[in-house]
Amino acid sequence: MKGVAKLSGIIGIGLFLHTIYSVLQHRKYLRLTDQPFEGVPLDIIVECIISLLLFSWGIINSQNLIPIKASTHLAKKSYDSFDNRPNFTTFNNRGKYINEIIKNN
Amino acid sequence: MAEMLMLSSSDSIELNKFENKIRESRSFNWVLVRDTLRFLRKSKARKSNLVSKYGLKLVNEYISKLDAQESYDIIEQVLVSLLECGDDENANKLFNILKSKFGRESVRVQRLQAMIHESNFQLKDALDIYNSILEKYPADQMSYKRQVSIFKCQGNLTKAIQVLNTYLQIFMCDIEAWLELSSLHITFLSYSTALICLEEVILNAPINYIFYIKYAETLYSLGGIDNYNMAIQYYTHSLELNSPTEIDVLGHPPTYLPAIYGIIMSIFSLSDENVQIKESQLKLMEWAQNHLILITNKYSPDKLTFVKHFIDSTDIFNKE
Numbered sequence: 001m002k003g004v005a006k007l008s009g010i011i012g013i014g015l016f017l018h019t020i021y022s023v024l025q026h027r028k029y030l031r032l033t034d035q036p037f038e039g040v041p042l043d044i045i046v047e048c049i050i051s052l053l054l055f056s057w058g059i060i061n062s063q064n065l066i067p068i069k070a071s072t073h074l075a076k077k078s079y080d081s082f083d084n085r086p087n088f089t090t091f092n093n094r095g096k097y098i099n100e101i102i103k104n105n
Numbered sequence: 106m107a108e109m110l111m112l113s114s115s116d117s118i119e120l121n122k123f124e125n126k127i128r129e130s131r132s133f134n135w136v137l138v139r140d141t142l143r144f145l146r147k148s149k150a151r152k153s154n155l156v157s158k159y160g161l162k163l164v165n166e167y168i169s170k171l172d173a174q175e176s177y178d179i180i181e182q183v184l185v186s187l188l189e190c191g192d193d194e195n196a197n198k199l200f201n202i203l204k205s206k207f208g209r210e211s212v213r214v215q216r217l218q219a220m221i222h223e224s225n226f227q228l229k230d231a232l233d234i235y236n237s238i239l240e241k242y243p244a245d246q247m248s249y250k251r252q253v254s255i256f257k258c259q260g261n262l263t264k265a266i267q268v269l270n271t272y273l274q275i276f277m278c279d280i281e282a283w284l285e286l287s288s289l290h291i292t293f294l295s296y297s298t299a300l301i302c303l304e305e306v307i308l309n310a311p312i313n314y315i316f317y318i319k320y321a322e323t324l325y326s327l328g329g330i331d332n333y334n335m336a337i338q339y340y341t342h343s344l345e346l347n348s349p350t351e352i353d354v355l356g357h358p359p360t361y362l363p364a365i366y367g368i369i370m371s372i373f374s375l376s377d378e379n380v381q382i383k384e385s386q387l388k389l390m391e392w393a394q395n396h397l398i399l400i401t402n403k404y405s406p407d408k409l410t411f412v413k414h415f416i417d418s419t420d421i422f423n424k425e
Contacts, residue, residue: 067348071312075347078117079363082315084151085281087250089189090258091224095153096191 002062009058015051019044118358120150127159135167142179153186161187161195177203184217188224196221212238216247228255246276253285262289280309287323296327317343318363325371333375337386340367349396358404365400368393373419382421390421 022044030037069075123141130137138159145152160183168176180199187196200217207214215234222231232255235248242248249272256265269286273279287302303320310316321339324332343364372390376382382390394416401412 069346069348071314071346074313074315075360077315078360079315079318080117081148081150082284082319084149085285086149086151086185087247087281088254088257088285089151089185090254091188091191091220092226092258093189095189096224099191 005058005061007058008054009062012051012053012055012058015047016055019048019051022047117150119144120148120152124152124155127155133159133162133166135163135170138163139171139175139179142182143175146178146182153189156183156186157190157192157195161199164199177206181213181217185220188220191224193221193224196224212242212245212248216251219251223251223255223258228259231255246272246279249276250282253282257289262292265289277305278309280306283309284319287319291323291326296323299323300327312346314343314347314361314364317346318367321364321367321371325367325374328374330375330378330380333371333378336371337368337375337389340364340371341389344368359400362397362400365393365397369397369416369419373421376421387421394420 023040026041026044027037123137123144126137127134127141142156142160142163145156160179163171164176164180164183168180171179180203184196184199184203187193187199200214200221203214203217209215215238219231219234222228222234232252235252235255238245238248249268253265253269253272256262256268266286266289269282269289273282273286276282283302283306287299287306290296290299290302300320300323303316303323306316307313307320317339321336321343324336324339341364344361347361347364349359349361368389372382372386375386397412397416398409401409
């Protein structure tokens with residue numbers, strides 16, 4: 001299945017390049033024969049649509065899709081980090097007493 | 106016990122790396138210290154000892170090398186952590202630097218002055234300063250919050266809740282304040298009120314998996330069959346947001362362990378209430394147990410015996 005999808009993706013992009021080439025060729029032909037440009041011929045349009053369909057089908061099916069998660073950046077945050085609320089710190093902790101001990105020694 | 110078994114996340118691993126590098130480097134590496142302080146400001150982790158010890162040296166000796174804009178941020182950061190460590194002498198020195206630079210009228214300097222008062226337990230002076238700031242600038246959120254923590258410092262929690270409530274009527278989007286309010290309510294064991302606060306938090310940040318865990322934990326603490334069932338739902342939703350499916354591509358230890366412990370405990374408590382446990386919950390329990398062992402095996406194999414013991418003591422499959 002994945003091999004088929006990959007192949008169809010490659011064919012799709014190949015066809016797309018071919019449509020570009022055909023359009024250029026068509027315009028060149030018109031210029032040489034002195035005809036006004038009225039639009040792209042139908043067969044080129046059909047080819048373009050087919051290449052689009054093949055390419056998108058191939059891209060979607062050629063690999064396993066991974067869910068896009070909105071919260072991947074949050075997954076790195078630890079649970080404890082939300083318990084620290086720096087704006088609400090109080091200073092009546094053991095820091096003062098420990099600091100005195102450290103100084104005296 | 107669950108806390109002891111909790112794995113640290115990538116943030117704390119990075120922090121440990123910084124800390125070890127600082128402690129190991131023989132000479133004083135000011136670039137490293139600056140980066141560490143920067144990281145701490147961003148991650149909001151609390152490391153007062155580290156910041157006050159190395160930050161003070163950075164400010165005292167290398168201040169000229171720092172970026173002018175950043176240096177004052179660093180001074181403020183170091184000052185607050187010096188106060189937390191109770192080193193008033195050096196804090197006053199740094200405060201004088203800021204005062205001579207920005208003048209007495211600056212709100213931020215005034216606030217720091219009030220914080221110094223707070224750490225000396227001159228709470229009344231500090232309150233007066235905050236009140237005078239609020240008279241001039243009624244939208245100064247920080248001063249409101251400091252007032253709350255003054256009341257908290259006094260042990261006057263009812264007053265703190267009252268002030269915080271009036272603050273939250275004005276600034277409804279402040280997640281930190283809602284969390285603080287919920288934790289104050291939890292100290293009064295009024296879990297149902299804390300739940301309302303946490304609902305506000307979830308509304309403000311619906312994609313943060315941690316708040317769902319907090320909500321579920323409070324539900325679990327309330328107890329009762331309905332609440333256990335609800336707690337399981339919230340724990341699983343948290344898992345959905347921070348999902349364990351890609352364990353092998355994860356670059357850091359998983360952070361969803363509280364949810365897994367919560368699921369195991371909730372289902373265990375449900376079975377204690379003599380309720381018929383649903384098929385889906387049994388499946389969930391089995392998955393949680395297996396996954397817990399898997400993670401422990403991978404990240405901290407030395408704690409496997411603890412985890413196995415925990416699983417054995419909460420096992421509902423071989424209970425009879």
